[in-house]
Amino acid sequence: MTSEVDPHTTSEIQAVEFPVVGFSHKSSNKYGRWKHKEQCNNESDNLNFDENLGNKTAVNVEFEKQLDELAIWFENWSHDERCKILEHLILLGNYSQFQLLWTSTQPVLHRDFMYNSRERYPDEFFTPLSTEISRSTRQRLTRNRTIQRYHRAKSVYLRNEQDVKSHFRLLPKINAEERQGDDDEESEDSGGLDSPFRLPNLHHRRSLTTPIDHVKSSYENPKANWMTAMQVRRHLQADEGRVKVIDSTPNNATLLYRWFNNWSGSQRATFFRLALMKLDARQLYFVANFLSVRSHRDMLALLPSNLSHYILSFLTPTDLSNCSKVSTTWRKLCYNNFIWKRKCLETRMGVRPVCTPLLGGWRSSYKEDKVMKRNWREGKCHVTELAGHVGSVLSVAIRDDLLVSGGKDNTVRVWNLDNCKLIQTFTGHQKGVWSVAIVSPHMIASGSYDRTVKVWRLGSHGACLRTLFGHQGPVWTMVCKKHFLASGSHDRTVKLWDMRHCLLHRTLKGHGSAVFAMDADDNMQMLFTGSADRSIRIWRVSDGQCVRVIWTGEKSSIMSLSCQQNLLASASGGRVTIWEHSTGTRMRTYKAHKKRIENVKLRITDSAAPSGVLITAGKDGKIKYWNIYGRGKVNQLQGHGCHVNAVTADATRIVSASYDETIRVWDFSDLTR
Template sequence: MGWWEHTLLDSLKTEFKVMHFRDFLSQLPEQVAMKILHYLSPLDLLRASQVNKHWHALCSRNDVWFIKYKEAEFAIPKTHTVTDWKNAYRSKYCATLNWKKGKCKPLQLLGHGAMVTCLAIQEELLASGSRDKTIQIWNLPSGLHVKTLEGHRKGVWGLQFFTDNLLVSASYDTTIKIWNVRLGDCARTLYGHDGPVWSIALKEYVLVSGSQDKLVKVWDVRRCHLLHTMKGHTQAVFAVDVDSTIKQAFSGSADKSIRIWDLDTGTCLRALCPTPLTSVSSCAITSISFDGGYLACSAGNIVWLYSVTTAKCLQWFDHHKKRVESVKLKAVHQKDEVKLLMLSAGQDGKVNHWDPSDYKESLQTLRGASAGVTCTLCDDTRVIGASKDNSIWIWDFGIATRTL
């Protein structure tokens, strides 16, 4: 082999090495490169992002992590609008690990002078209503008190955020008030009920209220206008909810029935009566929650799960020792199926987290509130409960256990 042949062979070997270590991802059209990255696992994406700046930019794109987030099976459903899907995945991943291990950071908020009866959350703001006639506003990340809203003449039993700055409250004094949270003032007062307003539910601009006067009322919050007054219950209405399409409303009453209403016409579509059990045959419906075609309700110490489409009871739960005060149901769409998650809380001081497909044992039982829990809600990483001992408990599962 002549010298020129050796030179050519060395040149080919060098070229092969260069080609072997060439950044192939940068040579591909961006659309093709992104298609490849979509097949990587979250861990592989993080490893690939360390190759160079270009790979890091591609692997950190929002559309890539949006797909990873949708593919993941998280125990706690997303509740807030997300703009950074990578951080959302990291937060949910850590929260899910902590949830499975039962690892959380409990925090107690003190400030009310009587039993806390209702809660509402909007991004980083938490609102709490109490029998002390006030509404307290808290900063969630820090747990610090922000301000107090005063104006109701009796206890506050319902809270819902309308916008980032507008809060709707329902009171034992028979009124519904709309508050400007930033200014701390009452902007409007809605009159219409002749008894204490026990519960409100708000979707977009439609507000549904239930009262001691046995009525369910539907309001247009934008115009502060009464749309419908729905009659049918024979006793006080303690719980209401609205579906996400604003087509149907649901109400639970002391008459032991649940009614499903058509919001366009104000007519009753159907009445459900939870199967009477010996221990709860004379108990009122204290809480209801609807999502994704399913309805959870409570009476006494029992929780029922219904399919609204078939009007059939799918499951019932009796793990609480005392009356259940709050039920929250969430339908999480995972690939081609719907996974149901449920929170229940009661006078026994427990907050149970359920997977209704396995009703024998709750996934988690949260403790901390020494007295009964009157209501609950959750966001992406926290479970929040209001207590009869005048306090609010926050169980934060977002404490980091692993860095993504």
């Protein structure tokens, strides 16, 4: 059965191709009949475009009535009214409607559309929108010097909805004083004169938002064009054959908003698809710009700061550094102390964190630690030479920023490592000082070839507090942990001194030759001694018993020992051996120097990884260090003019003493400071 056609409107019907990408609609040759397909498994109401009107539900009929009324309203609305209503509808819509409009209006930003729109509306501004893609393309092309000219039309930079409205002159006109105030406020938002970034000023005279006096524009009653061919449908009513046409009233926009809130998702999509056909080039350009601004919403900046910090704390330090380059807001969020405190706690820090936000706080500490570790791997350091001894420097010891050295000139010198300046000089020994130890921040000890151990007080009242006698030969080595001081001598004995009272606590005997090397664990429970008899003895400090003897099998004396955690390093000849002292097992042996190794220092950087550094100094004048687990290269430090007598290290530096009467500080911390 053929449906009736209104003879008054048949001649006005023509096929219209919808120009928007992704959506094409041709009006039916039968007036008032739009075909829709009902989708299965869709909870939303769909329009049923069956020719049999009796099958339509009341909801679908009501929706079609509303579309009829909206078609008339759109014809009567001015350009400003359309833009404001579209803005409000976009804000009421959800993500699906946003994606629909975004996809449909993308061709609007094409240059052909801009050219044709300028021809149709010469009084309007149709300027390409500045986007990240366009800016990166310009930067990439102009970077190549072979491209002398890069033709590109001037673009507009819109940051928010207010800029879009101002660009389309939808905001009320402001006077000169208000405009000056806006300029001042914008200059503050953009960071002032000292800020490295400055956003374009939309109120500049050459800006696209500045009204042009000689151009007279009128937005009232826009002429219909090829995009306005949307037909008005008629519905069969119970009492009449035609629908009653409702005139446009000031309240019709509010009624549209209420209808829009009650529509389902498919009904909203249908309305937007048909509404786009009623818009001219000006409104389409407005929608495209409005959607472009809203599509780049900074969601992280809109969240509460504590929630943003919690989200960012799950990123890696590299990702945080990249995120901090996005904007000023992101940089402030990524530099928060809470985030970097977690990063510092997750890694083994080689430097002490400074929890002061004004000084950079935890982030500065993390950066300094990362730079320092990289410098250790690559062998990059800043060298400072300390000169003061008039003879060979025989021994060094460091703790925090305090450096103590003993020399062949019979003096003990105290240095400040922060500024590398001499603090104090102690004299009193009759012969060269072969060993030094730091007892506390205010007390040091020294052992000499004159068979004595002297205790010195630091500060303005510095003096020799005690002279400890007992050894029958030169004191070659010393170590101090907790309140015990152990000294090893040429008389083949090791003496334990209680530094709380400066009294002899116990004498350990067992070696068959001179004791040249000594070290202890962090708690001073186990003491390790190396002798010219080529053996290593492990002593229990509590009762003075020798719990284990390790015969190294070397051909020369044990010249140096260094213990950390469960590992013990011993130097004999030109070789270094790593032992597991709890079992006495030999783990690894390195051929480090061609000549005899004078000193060795073991430093475990991370026991969980595992990772550790072994530092050696020899008579060949070289200082070498490498990873004890075999990863990475062997780094070599050279600079002394003669063989190196002693070496020690902490997390940030290596300190070496040489026969050339100098001390060198090899600093691996941030070289840019």
